[in-house]
Amino acid sequence: MPPGSFLFDQSETPAFALLLVSGCVELLGVRDTEETLIELVRAPDFLLPAAVVNRQPYLLRARVLNEASLVMIQAEAFRNTVASDHALCLAVLACQATQFRRQVKRAKNLQLRSAEERVGCYLLRLVEEAALGEPVKLPLEKRLIASQLGITRETFSRTLLAVVRHGLRVEGDTVNPDNIAAARARFPLDPLIDGPEAAIPLQAKRNRQ
Amino acid sequence: MPPGSFLFDQSETPAFALLLVSGCVELLGVRDTEETLIELVRAPDFLLPAAVVNRQPYLLRARVLNEASLVMIQAEAFRNTVASDHALCLAVLACQATQFRRQVKRAKNLQLRSAEERVGCYLLRLVEEAALGEPVKLPLEKRLIASQLGITRETFSRTLLAVVRHGLRVEGDTVNPDNIAAARARFPLDPLIDGPEAAIPLQAKRNRQ
């Protein structure tokens, strides 16, 4: 699917389980003509499995950001297989649990931190995760990073100027950590907010009854 | 467990899967001495099954609000049973999916609506769900409703005065719908935000292979 494609809209009943194989998809809350980014899905992941397994309408709109490849599985067939294949069921459970934890982290980030702290922690995390000596690049357009951090483009732009005082200088899409110690002091990363969130499914076990 | 008890704290590794049988539990994001309500769990429900099944530390603190009864299941035993019992796995999946959708609704409510709209929709929902002619009572202390709506006590108090203009008058813990039509016009309920979110697990099916 090319960028900009709508995969589904909110209030639709899922016709397919969508497995994102490559690319990137925006999940947006919609109200009238307003859209707000709720989640940014990166491959590989399922798109809102919750709606599919619970037979409920989507709560969000899905739009392709980068060229995306998807596996489309008839929703009813998917549910039947989840209901008959224990290993798949465990895998979907792990995936769903991970998505839940990402939402919780996002909520904590938005509610416990100021805009400047969110920006600072976001940049610092990029720096810390990059290989030493590698140039650090913003992984997304600034408007999307701003959405992820729950602020407007304009505020993001201004905040980038503000965090120079704390050792983080952004020029274009390059992050220059002028003073990492200062940045760490001002923007302490919390693994319970900033850490990665990966799923490791349980192994199915033979039922000894 | 009596009110105020801590069931677990954030960053702890789950020792038990906790099934809330009766009562009410607050799930709080913590930063230094600040606490922010992320979810209010009502019986019957699992407390953060995501952390248990994914073998990851809790992201939130759990504190009993009303006297609560809990079933405590050794975490490893619980995971083993989820891994061996397909029906349980499906039930946990449905529960986890429901909790995910509640988080998404919460995020949409906070990001797409103003404080006044959140308050108005909350009150209107209470009114609409009450039996006709029944007096409508706030189901929680005002400070907790305010937390759920992502505002402070003071703002909540002031906003209650403001929404009188739209036909919703609150006195003590009683909601008086002076003008339901006006309220509906100003605060349109959206089932994708305000609707209930209930789990109906899939039925396990014999694997035909």
Add this chain to the structure above:
DNA sequence: TCCGCGCATTGATCTCAATCAATGCAGGAC
């Protein structure tokens, strides 16, 4: 080459909700 569109930046202003502060009020302990 020129045009047009979307993103980014910068400035000016506004506003919603938080914060700080003081008072009132109800229920529980003793």
Add this chain to the structure above:
DNA sequence: GTCCTGCATTGATTGAGATCAATGCGCGGA
């Protein structure tokens, strides 16, 4: 009864971030 403590209300002030507006920039298309 009296004290205490936590919740609620009300007022005054502040401030973080949004909004509105204008300009610049980069890129793709014909």
